[in-house]
Amino acid sequence: MADINSNAKIPPQNGAGEGATAAGAQPRDAEAAWDIIELLFFAYRDFVGDPDAVLLKYAFGRAHHRVLHFVNRNPGMKVADLLDILNITKQSLGRVLKQLIDQGFIVQKEGAQDRRQRLLYATAKGEALSLKLAHLQTERINRAFGELGPGAHEAARRFLTAMIDSDNREGVLRQIARADRAKTRG
């Protein structure tokens, strides 16, 4: 045990929250978190694995999936917004975006106020594919929540949110909420 955390550091934070558990819970948790590292690896691997088979038939990769997903969720988003979300360079985005546009999954429209902007929209074809892929993932998620208790969804949401960089967190939540509105009311 000693060689795992090597006493390098016992996080002194006991944060807000109910239990807080003070210092008592730390020694065990420092090590217990290892299971989360590995579970996250395997869960994410399977999670993104589902759409891959479908994407193969379109000769698309995960990059296309990500772009299509966020464009579909945020109709009219700017290229710059997409770059921020994906954390890649415009050159990297350029290739996959061009393919999606050329093949009719996404269209660009000139911004109304700012005509330099190319606002992105999923076409009907693009939305169909995006939903098809998302469906595979929501199936997995809902199956998981079906196996677990009623509070599982909220617990997962809180956990995942807490795992995001705190500086990004607000932006991410805002972005998700905005997309929700766009798609449910749009």
Added chain:
Amino acid sequence: MADINSNAKIPPQNGAGEGATAAGAQPRDAEAAWDIIELLFFAYRDFVGDPDAVLLKYAFGRAHHRVLHFVNRNPGMKVADLLDILNITKQSLGRVLKQLIDQGFIVQKEGAQDRRQRLLYATAKGEALSLKLAHLQTERINRAFGELGPGAHEAARRFLTAMIDSDNREGVLRQIARADRAKTRG
């Protein structure tokens, strides 16, 4: 936090209200699961982002990280086991593994019973790097659990486990348990 999804959806699927309990848990969440898709994306992005900066200084990538992590967690594992876990080809593994070996992070030893096998072990240097990287991730995890209540760890573990392909699930859990033993008793 509950206001994220704003409950603004109206899938006509079933009348189950807030509770939506039962093992079936046929959620009104067919759509609500979208937030999990995106939270998982952002959480995983930040989660793997932490080690990247450190890896840069060694001219290593995520592939090296994964290999080193699992070898360190499973001392004496076979190359074939690693291939199964990572789900990649031996040619892909070969490149990164060779670099890790050449630079003294991993050593190979001939199998005792079966001398064809090359059993993999992290060196002291390798273990140090592996722990350094894992530490960044456990810090994030423990910070998250610090923000959440006392049941959060168990809930996260259950959620992530349920997200894994059911055919792999047992194997993964066995592998994690085995690694735990190897490192805590070893």
Added chain:
DNA sequence: CAAAATATGTCAATATGGCTGACATAAATT
């Protein structure tokens, strides 16, 4: 208005980390 900043696109070169196919070697199994 002219100059500067912004949003986007594009060309070129490079790196990483996957892949397939073919072949090699040593050791175990039949």
Added chain:
DNA sequence: AATTTATGTCAGCCATATTGACATATTTTG
């Protein structure tokens, strides 16, 4: 002795990421 297994390796291809430089249109600013 023949076959199978565990591993390694060569060679090449593909997808996706990077940096740097430059182009174009448009908006903002001095």
